[in-house]
Amino acid sequence: MNPPYVHVRLLSGEVVRLRAVPSTHGARFLRTYTDRPAWLGGTGSASVILFRHGCGEAPYAVPAVVARG
Numbered sequence: 001m002n003p004p005y006v007h008v009r010l011l012s013g014e015v016v017r018l019r020a021v022p023s024t025h026g027a028r029f030l031r032t033y034t035d036r037p038a039w040l041g042g043t044g045s046a047s048v049i050l051f052r053h054g055c056g057e058a059p060y061a062v063p064a065v066v067a068r069g
Contacts, residue, residue, distance in 0.1 A: 005067060006049060008040055016040070018047060018064035 003020035010016065039050040039059070044066055050059040 006062070006064060008038065008049065010040070017067040018049065019067045020049075021063045021065055023063050 006018045008016045041048050047064045049062045049064055053060040
């Protein structure tokens, strides 16, 4: 099964389509948690999406690449 796509809406209103990459930090559980705040870092094939994971816990990192097409 392919990793999911993640659509990120930036503060500017622009939507960026990313594809999670195979990792121990998968993004499948996020299907039920839409419209949640996140931080986006990196560029192109070296991107990461950081989600708040819980009160006082480190953010949950999902490695991703910018999806083409």
